[in-house]
Amino acid sequence: MKNINAYAAQTANEDLAPFKIDRREPGPGDVEIEILFCGVCHSDIHTARNEWGGTKYPCVPGHEIVGKVTRVGKEVTKYQEGDTVGVGCFVDSCGHCENCEEDLEQYCLKGPTATYNSPSPLDREVHTYGGYSSHIVVKEEFVLKISDKLPLNAVAPLLCAxxxxxxxxxxxxxxxxxxxxxxxxxxxxxxxxxxxxxxxxxxxxxxxxxxxxxxxxxxxxxxxxxxxxxxxxxxxxxxxxxxxxxxxxxxxxxxxxxxxxxxxxxxxxxxxxxxxxxxxxxxxxxxxxxxxSLVGGIKETQEMLDYCAEHGIVSEVEMINIDQINEAYERTLSADVRYRFVIDMKSLKNQN
The missing domain is CATH 3.40.50.720 (NAD(P)-binding Rossmann-like Domain)
Incomplete structure (x- = not known):
């Protein structure tokens, strides 16, 4: 495993703060991604503060992820090192139920694996960590192609919003x-x-x-x-x-x-x-x-990203550094953002 920098909530009542997490080494079908930008979704706040119940701590939110491929497993065919990619709200599903077979993985009858705060499909004793981190490792089937035609920071919220x-x-x-x-x-x-x-x-x-x-x-x-x-x-x-x-x-x-x-x-x-x-x-x-309606499946999410690239559509964003995340949460709750905060993840590199 690879020990990396992240930001996490330790309890529902504590601010997010620097934290170290372990990421698995890429398996044969995995893609390792260096995260460049991560959007801040209202769901991040609900989860970090356990407002929906069921939050597993430490909690590393973030499911609007854009980054660069750093390594791929030997069975990966769609991506290579240096590609610009994205990760959205979920990173796995059963793949065999009627919804998954209809490209509706978000409605997987066994429950999709959320990008954060879900039991890991590899180890049910471990829960997933999201995009408030320097890297993430994801199965190839749940990685999305991102066009370089658009500003990548403003593309990040497309992965959820x-x-x-x-x-x-x-x-x-x-x-x-x-x-x-x-x-x-x-x-x-x-x-x-x-x-x-x-x-x-x-x-x-x-x-x-x-x-x-x-x-x-x-x-x-x-x-x-x-x-x-x-x-x-x-x-x-x-x-x-x-x-x-x-x-x-x-x-x-x-x-x-x-x-x-x-x-x-x-x-x-x-x-x-x-x-x-x-x-x-x-x-x-x-x-x-x-x-x-929830989010879309992987096929529809890729369709949306391609559509936005073709039509020049991105989110309106305000950039922050990772150490501004707690202030950003409060401003989001006060509707004091036009219209999505995005974290510049290079600000995480010098974290102790």
Missing amino acids: GITTYSPLRRWNVKKGDKVGVVGLGGLGHMAVKLASSMGAEVTMLSRSPRKEQDANELGAAHFQLTTSEENMKNMAGRFNLIINTVSAQHDYNQYLNLLKTDGVMVLLGIPPKPSEVQAAQLIMKRRSLVG
Whole structure:
């Protein structure tokens, strides 16, 4: 094993701090990656602070990883030393269930192996460590090709925020002329606006904050509507084919369901802390659907990365050094970032 630098939370109540972890030597089918950039996802905060329960400590978060291949196993055929690659939210799955066989590894019936905080498929007594580290070793099948056409730091959040919004847009076949609403302009919301507008949709940003209007327009939204206005909400009734709801805070789903056309769909990407009540009539009377969506599988994630390279789409990012991670967590919780923090991992090299 290789002892490397990382940043870890030791308990739910402690700041992340320097930590040493062991990475396995690459096996025959493995790719070793030097991590250049790692995005900061809200899921990192939930996990580090055990807000979802089940966190295994020490916890090394990070699942928006871009780096360079440093070594490959003898059976690896798709990658070689020096290639630019990425790693997303999971690093293994059973490979044999009906979902895995349909390229839906994220819904593996035996449970995918998350990039961090999951039992290792090689040793169930060991849990996975994520991208707040200098290197990672991943099976070839779960490594993604990254184009050098785009700034790599801004590509990193595509591995979670990008695919989380791309997947439902593709699943519900968004196309030119569709009317798409996006609820919440944050790390996920800003990618939903960029991607949906690039597909030809007429995008409306639905927000509680008037200060988000200029950003929404610059990102590609055709319209901006304040959801705090009862008149606005009344006037938008029955307008949208699809609503991408990115909000994780407690809110009323029914007021947004009312904005859908007949056969319209609202996709939930955020998980509020408490269950929400949904009025059955909102669904039944217009044959509307309320659905959820996770990230995409490996095939779809690669498709998304290629699509973004072709269309010049990246995340809006603010760069930080690893020793700023605790401040970045607090700023993320305060929505004080436009729109994703990304760690420059070379700042980890001189860690003691």
